[in-house]
Amino acid sequence: MTAELDILAIGEPLMELAEIDRAGERLYLPGHGGDTSNVAVAAARSGARVGYFTHLGDDAFGQGFLDLWDREGIDRSAVTVRAGARTGIYFISYWPDGHVFSYFRAGSAASLVRPEDLPVDLIAGARVLHVSGISQAISASCADAVFAAIRHAKGAGRVVCYDTNLRLALWPLDRARATIGAALRLADVARPGLDDARQLTGLDGPDEIADWFLALGPTVVAMTMGKDGVLVATPDDRRVIPTRKVDARDASGAGDTFGGAFLTEWLRTGDPFRAAEYGNAAAALKTLGYGAVAPMPRREIVERFLHDGRVPGAS
Numbered sequence: 001m002t003a004e005l006d007i008l009a010i011g012e013p014l015m016e017l018a019e020i021d022r023a024g025e026r027l028y029l030p031g032h033g034g035d036t037s038n039v040a041v042a043a044a045r046s047g048a049r050v051g052y053f054t055h056l057g058d059d060a061f062g063q064g065f066l067d068l069w070d071r072e073g074i075d076r077s078a079v080t081v082r083a084g085a086r087t088g089i090y091f092i093s094y095w096p097d098g099h100v101f102s103y104f105r106a107g108s109a110a111s112l113v114r115p116e117d118l119p120v121d122l123i124a125g126a127r128v129l130h131v132s133g134i135s136q137a138i139s140a141s142c143a144d145a146v147f148a149a150i151r152h153a154k155g156a157g158r159v160v161c162y163d164t165n166l167r168l169a170l171w172p173l174d175r176a177r178a179t180i181g182a183a184l185r186l187a188d189v190a191r192p193g194l195d196d197a198r199q200l201t202g203l204d205g206p207d208e209i210a211d212w213f214l215a216l217g218p219t220v221v222a223m224t225m226g227k228d229g230v231l232v233a234t235p236d237d238r239r240v241i242p243t244r245k246v247d248a249r250d251a252s253g254a255g256d257t258f259g260g261a262f263l264t265e266w267l268r269t270g271d272p273f274r275a276a277e278y279g280n281a282a283a284a285l286k287t288l289g290y291g292a293v294a295p296m297p298r299r300e301i302v303e304r305f306l307h308d309g310r311v312p313g314a315s
Helices: 035-045 060-071 120-124 133-137 140-155 173-184 194-201 206-216 254-269 272-286 299-308
Strands: 005-010 014-022 025-033 050-053 055-057 080-082 089-095 098-104 126-132 159-163 220-224 230-233 238-241
Touching (some): 005 035, 005 120, 005 140, 005 254, 014 060, 025 035, 025 060, 035 050, 035 060, 035 133, 035 159, 055 060, 120 126, 120 140, 126 133, 126 140, 126 254, 133 173, 140 159, 140 173, 159 173, 159 254, 173 194, 173 206, 194 206, 206 220, 206 230, 206 238, 220 254, 220 272, 230 272, 238 272, 254 272, 272 299
Parallel strands (some): 005 050, 014 089, 055 080, 126 159
Antiparallel strands (some): 014 025, 089 098, 220 230
């Protein structure tokens, strides 16, 4: 089967309410979030052909996501709107030492997805299936659905990208280690963050952690390390790709922006190191604005930044 999509992402979208200060009054600005949906949007803005699968609530927030994906050119033909269900939401609060998330997602429509709901043909028709630890943590049926999706993708000869995205508020560490480890054994691309990876592996050094991931089976590891850049490791080579320095305002969604941009550029060039440079640039530009999705840059802006280092709006 010829691939019809570059990337199909599966998971839970979340309505975002981001705190802002307007004339001394605390308000919450609506937006969109959810790790795999963020990756889908970032990839689409970098030029990938992207699809998304989930269940949404029959509410204004669910309609907001359908409108978002339509604006971004994301195939949402397999998305189901469930009558009587609701779309999850989260709040971003900003403190002096960073941002804090508060979630209201229990029982969301996305958490009701089962293996039999999967769009098997869409999975088989995508070059890359992208899923995450959060996709599996929100319910037992979702964990099963992600495993089933991975096996469908592998059976069709497609690539699987797995973002560990550890959220211990959703499940205990031992269960997360067992489930994420089992999924990574089936994955081709591992997308951990260093803090998550330290908890999952019990190891400390980035290189030994990269070795741990490679030993499970993935052939590409792209591990974000905050201000220390991204460690990209393959069985034959590894390099640390430095971050791009900007006057960052909000890091929420930066890792997802990296993930979507990285996958798009890797599919385009076949070079994971070049893809990480592009992903770092996209993630840096995202931090210039507030919220997860609205500030995500499009390809022409990222390429201009890579070329001359100038940020949008700079004189």
